[in-house]
Amino acid sequence: MARTRAAEIAREATRRELLGAALEVFGDKGYASTTISDIVGAAGVTQGTFYLYFKNKENIFSELLNEYRTLMISGLLNTDFTAVKTRKDWLKMADRVAVFLVDHIETHGTFMRLFIAEAETIGSKFSEESYAFADGVIQEIGRMLSHGIRMGLLRKVDVETVALSAFGALKEAVRQSCFQDPSIEPEEIIPRVIRSLARLVLK
Amino acid sequence: MARTRAAEIAREATRRELLGAALEVFGDKGYASTTISDIVGAAGVTQGTFYLYFKNKENIFSELLNEYRTLMISGLLNTDFTAVKTRKDWLKMADRVAVFLVDHIETHGTFMRLFIAEAETIGSKFSEESYAFADGVIQEIGRMLSHGIRMGLLRKVDVETVALSAFGALKEAVRQSCFQDPSIEPEEIIPRVIRSLARLVLK
Amino acid sequence: MARTRAAEIAREATRRELLGAALEVFGDKGYASTTISDIVGAAGVTQGTFYLYFKNKENIFSELLNEYRTLMISGLLNTDFTAVKTRKDWLKMADRVAVFLVDHIETHGTFMRLFIAEAETIGSKFSEESYAFADGVIQEIGRMLSHGIRMGLLRKVDVETVALSAFGALKEAVRQSCFQDPSIEPEEIIPRVIRSLARLVLK
Amino acid sequence: MARTRAAEIAREATRRELLGAALEVFGDKGYASTTISDIVGAAGVTQGTFYLYFKNKENIFSELLNEYRTLMISGLLNTDFTAVKTRKDWLKMADRVAVFLVDHIETHGTFMRLFIAEAETIGSKFSEESYAFADGVIQEIGRMLSHGIRMGLLRKVDVETVALSAFGALKEAVRQSCFQDPSIEPEEIIPRVIRSLARLVLK
DNA sequence: CATGAATGAGAATTCATTCAT
DNA sequence: TATGAATGAATTCTCATTCAT
Numbered sequence: 011m012a013r014t015r016a017a018e019i020a021r022e023a024t025r026r027e028l029l030g031a032a033l034e035v036f037g038d039k040g041y042a043s044t045t046i047s048d049i050v051g052a053a054g055v056t057q058g059t060f061y062l063y064f065k066n067k068e069n070i071f072s073e074l075l076n077e078y079r080t081l082m083i084s085g086l087l088n089t090d091f092t093a094v095k096t097r098k099d100w101l102k103m104a105d106r107v108a109v110f111l112v113d114h115i116e117t118h119g120t121f122m123r124l125f126i127a128e129a130e131t132i133g134s135k136f137s138e139e140s141y142a143f144a145d146g147v148i149q150e151i152g153r154m155l156s157h158g159i160r161m162g163l164l165r166k167v168d169v170e171t172v173a174l175s176a177f178g179a180l181k182e183a184v185r186q187s188c189f190q191d192p193s194i195e196p197e198e199i200i201p202r203v204i205r206s207l208a209r210l211v212l213k
Numbered sequence: 214m215a216r217t218r219a220a221e222i223a224r225e226a227t228r229r230e231l232l233g234a235a236l237e238v239f240g241d242k243g244y245a246s247t248t249i250s251d252i253v254g255a256a257g258v259t260q261g262t263f264y265l266y267f268k269n270k271e272n273i274f275s276e277l278l279n280e281y282r283t284l285m286i287s288g289l290l291n292t293d294f295t296a297v298k299t300r301k302d303w304l305k306m307a308d309r310v311a312v313f314l315v316d317h318i319e320t321h322g323t324f325m326r327l328f329i330a331e332a333e334t335i336g337s338k339f340s341e342e343s344y345a346f347a348d349g350v351i352q353e354i355g356r357m358l359s360h361g362i363r364m365g366l367l368r369k370v371d372v373e374t375v376a377l378s379a380f381g382a383l384k385e386a387v388r389q390s391c392f393q394d395p396s397i398e399p400e401e402i403i404p405r406v407i408r409s410l411a412r413l414v415l416k
Numbered sequence: 417m418a419r420t421r422a423a424e425i426a427r428e429a430t431r432r433e434l435l436g437a438a439l440e441v442f443g444d445k446g447y448a449s450t451t452i453s454d455i456v457g458a459a460g461v462t463q464g465t466f467y468l469y470f471k472n473k474e475n476i477f478s479e480l481l482n483e484y485r486t487l488m489i490s491g492l493l494n495t496d497f498t499a500v501k502t503r504k505d506w507l508k509m510a511d512r513v514a515v516f517l518v519d520h521i522e523t524h525g526t527f528m529r530l531f532i533a534e535a536e537t538i539g540s541k542f543s544e545e546s547y548a549f550a551d552g553v554i555q556e557i558g559r560m561l562s563h564g565i566r567m568g569l570l571r572k573v574d575v576e577t578v579a580l581s582a583f584g585a586l587k588e589a590v591r592q593s594c595f596q597d598p599s600i601e602p603e604e605i606i607p608r609v610i611r612s613l614a615r616l617v618l619k
Numbered sequence: 620m621a622r623t624r625a626a627e628i629a630r631e632a633t634r635r636e637l638l639g640a641a642l643e644v645f646g647d648k649g650y651a652s653t654t655i656s657d658i659v660g661a662a663g664v665t666q667g668t669f670y671l672y673f674k675n676k677e678n679i680f681s682e683l684l685n686e687y688r689t690l691m692i693s694g695l696l697n698t699d700f701t702a703v704k705t706r707k708d709w710l711k712m713a714d715r716v717a718v719f720l721v722d723h724i725e726t727h728g729t730f731m732r733l734f735i736a737e738a739e740t741i742g743s744k745f746s747e748e749s750y751a752f753a754d755g756v757i758q759e760i761g762r763m764l765s766h767g768i769r770m771g772l773l774r775k776v777d778v779e780t781v782a783l784s785a786f787g788a789l790k791e792a793v794r795q796s797c798f799q800d801p802s803i804e805p806e807e808i809i810p811r812v813i814r815s816l817a818r819l820v821l822k
Numbered sequence: 823c824a825t826g827a828a829t830g831a832g833a834a835t836t837c838a839t840t841c842a843t
Numbered sequence: 844t845a846t847g848a849a850t851g852a853a854t855t856c857t858c859a860t861t862c863a864t
Binding site: 625626654655656666667669670675676 | 853854855856857858864
């Protein structure tokens, strides 16, 4: 009985070990090229153990994505844009978003990379999930813009396309600074891009 | 030494057959999930034949990308923005670009999809090539913006970030309309996005 | 040394639980496809526990067969054919055997099925046991026939082959009505087969 | 072109090699315990080759059964019982059937064994096929009996149950002489069983 | 040039069994 | 006595690649 407690802890520890190892390896080699053997190797357990915790590669990846989504969404919801009343507020909020994003990249960069990569991968089993997430973010940006317009701060832009554009712009900035060119630092480019966009829509 | 003319033509025909089949299958199942067997099956030849023309999967994919890059670059170079002198010219050019892009998607959508997908795929052997291409396009957009600013038509934006943003925005629009949501038509969303962006930077 | 009474009872209970679960699962999926995990799952205990009671799958199956053999033999010995003196006695005895068999199928059908299946399975570790059992039954039938002939009730048949045939006939009837065709009821076909055979050998 | 012919022959040879090896190994270890590795080892090819010819173990076994069924049925249809007019004819036919069966066992004993074993195996994917075959044989025996009764040669037995019994009897005789007791020769027991049965039903 | 049979190196998955608690 | 996490060997199946014809 007391045994159960210890076993539960051990179980959870192994599970975290596997998830951590999977995140690392997926981030390194990508979903398709990663093998179960890679994951268990990195986690320091044997093949059989993997199947005590996850049904297959798809399953462990799915769990990783879920975890990230929860994390990201709760982070985004913290941005309260309803308090934005002046041009200064708007620019400040843009800066706050930039800081959040840069921070986020530092702590959850690998997650982010996986998310973006799978969204783009042809035939991926996870595109649906990734799409839904992207749509959520775009709508949030749209709400920010609509609020700014209502407040008389912003130009009367086509909210839908501008929100979509902003999302694409951010993704591209993240991609360039994180995945592509190691000489471009996220903390340098992300705030610049966000400020650029924030100013473009300002009256 | 001198191969007969007929043989050369036959050889080229088989090669095209294989490239065409590969484009189709890659576009359908993605690079990673596509097997040589899929390709030769679609091309109507046998396994052995494949290796008479290409070293391996990586090789044939590389050739496809090269072909597309040539095509795309020659298309872009047609856009002569030096003639842009007035606000009207600028907006007209934006529309022309939109038309080109929509057209391009229709004729080379599969190519485009592969290109974008591989650029994003972690561990892809083709990221370098895709990155170089993206950089080329971003720089071209940057030149357009610089020209517009020099002409006194556009706001004095941070050219680098705005070019990057515009590229990201377009990619996102393409992604949504072509790969993700079948209810969104490229010919509807692409022009809207481009016009939005074009107007945002206008004085 | 002296295990407490309570512990002994608990031990026996778990053992019965496992045997019962094993019978059920074996009857359902067959010996080869049944896993230890299936058995402990059905018994509501854990993997480790299994090995406290049985050496392996072979061992628990063997114990099941032993149990059944004891049961079946004691049932068969109840049939006292020495009292058979007239044609009527003979037919009555046949009916009694039929009733016993139908009854037996109802209560121990799963056992029976396993027994028959393993006897037929190539490479089974239990064929010896099953064969011995079959031989016992055939000899018992042979004794019945010999008695009938001695009494002048039956035709002078080749006892050995007819006994073997009768056994085969019964097995086939059981197989058809229990394992194969759910529309054939044992209580309908078994008595008919037995009566047919009983009459065929009668003078 | 001429190549195709040679390839076709090679292909067929390998296929036969695999089927032959499979029959041998299945007959030796039984369906469940046989691995693909066993089969390819016996056939002298590699694992991959197996999958060029058969989808999986189930598939190759199925093909074996089909082949046997064809063989067996064509053999049985040769027995023309309509010519049976006298008691002597009837007994002669019984002898002919016995000879056929003994012969059949010699040449196709392994097939037979597999067929019988799978019919009895719980959860077998081939029970349906085996059942259908058994039913076919039982009906054929039934037709023989009906004919004999119509001719006035046989007692008015319950044809259905006697046919079923005869089938069971034969199966048991085959089982004992072929699979179980190596001291019992099929050519000794099979004719005896058949003659016993043939006489029992005679008027 | 083209064929297509064969290879063999992995990858995924299952499962009996052990062992520390 | 019971637990259940962990093991690792065994098995199925896939696929890029080679090579004799």
